[in-house]
Amino acid sequence: MKDGRRWRRLGAWEYATAAAGLLTALLLLFPGLMPNGGPRLGSLLETFLPWLGLGVLPLALVALVRRSAVAVGAALVPVVAWTVAYGGTFFADENTAYDLTALQHNVSDENRDVAGTARTLVRERADLVALQEVTDGTREAYRTALAEEYPHHAVVGTVGLWSRHPLVDARPVDIKPAGIPEGWNRGLRATARTPHGEVAVYVAHLPSVRVSATGFTTARRDESARLLAAAIRAEEVERLVLLGDLNATTQDRGIDPVRSQLDAPKDPFAFSWPASRPLARIDQVLTRSARVTQVATLARTGSDHLPVRARIAF
Numbered sequence: 001m002k003d004g005r006r007w008r009r010l011g012a013w014e015y016a017t018a019a020a021g022l023l024t025a026l027l028l029l030f031p032g033l034m035p036n037g038g039p040r041l042g043s044l045l046e047t048f049l050p051w052l053g054l055g056v057l058p059l060a061l062v063a064l065v066r067r068s069a070v071a072v073g074a075a076l077v078p079v080v081a082w083t084v085a086y087g088g089t090f091f092a093d094e095n096t097a098y099d100l101t102a103l104q105h106n107v108s109d110e111n112r113d114v115a116g117t118a119r120t121l122v123r124e125r126a127d128l129v130a131l132q133e134v135t136d137g138t139r140e141a142y143r144t145a146l147a148e149e150y151p152h153h154a155v156v157g158t159v160g161l162w163s164r165h166p167l168v169d170a171r172p173v174d175i176k177p178a179g180i181p182e183g184w185n186r187g188l189r190a191t192a193r194t195p196h197g198e199v200a201v202y203v204a205h206l207p208s209v210r211v212s213a214t215g216f217t218t219a220r221r222d223e224s225a226r227l228l229a230a231a232i233r234a235e236e237v238e239r240l241v242l243l244g245d246l247n248a249t250t251q252d253r254g255i256d257p258v259r260s261q262l263d264a265p266k267d268p269f270a271f272s273w274p275a276s277r278p279l280a281r282i283d284q285v286l287t288r289s290a291r292v293t294q295v296a297t298l299a300r301t302g303s304d305h306l307p308v309r310a311r312i313a314f
Helices: 002-009 012-029 041-047 049-066 069-091 114-122 139-146 219-233 253-259
Strands: 100-106 128-132 152-156 159-163 167-172 187-194 197-205 210-212 215-217 240-245 283-288 291-297 308-313
Touching (some): 041 253, 100 283, 114 139, 128 197, 139 152, 139 159, 152 187, 159 187, 219 240, 283 291
Parallel strands (some): 100 128
Antiparallel strands (some): 187 197, 291 308
């Protein structure tokens, strides 16, 4: 009987649970272990990486049913890994000093509440406001709604930048991948003359990604990211802020050409999409020669994204 109990504790379920717990922990700490060729499973994992911690739930269920010390240990391993990877973000000091505030928001081309969206943004009294999916039909409405608080603005295609501080040298940034028709303009660059000096501000909206039977389709987004990275690399103004719907989390290796040049907030949370049940932050505020001291989402607007607020220190 004693040998039988030992075999039950170290049976197939226990070995499988131990393997699953170790694999989950390794992917949480080293997501680069997941290959990214073909169906782009690496990028897909990195998009929802913090949620991988939920894998502990079935492991805990096995531990409860089997009453096995091995299964309990297997469930604890990914808990420790998740804590190492993300636990520190819960102790960030929200009162850290900052020099300016920026808002990033994909307002959605189907947004039927432009006025309400503008009110949500204006309430934050940010220095910079970047918008994507500004259509021909809503462009003037946003200009009017934001004009009093933000007298300086620049719009290129479907992206726009509003500022409390003067904007100069505003121009398009070509981030259009091959195969997309002319007229697709989703990149903008301007110099903001802030009280802290000149800041190059980029606004970008990278192509969408899709999950299909063939995998995670990121080719156009990744190509657009490489074009954006080249523009940033050539930027002569040292201080730089990128505001955009990148259709990627900062951990997604598909935007490494951009991410490798810029600093991201340490907090991977403040999920911005989808607005109804946020699962990932694909709306980003990245910096050079500056740092984001705090990032948060605002109340829901008429968009399928939540606005993202970032406080920036130089």
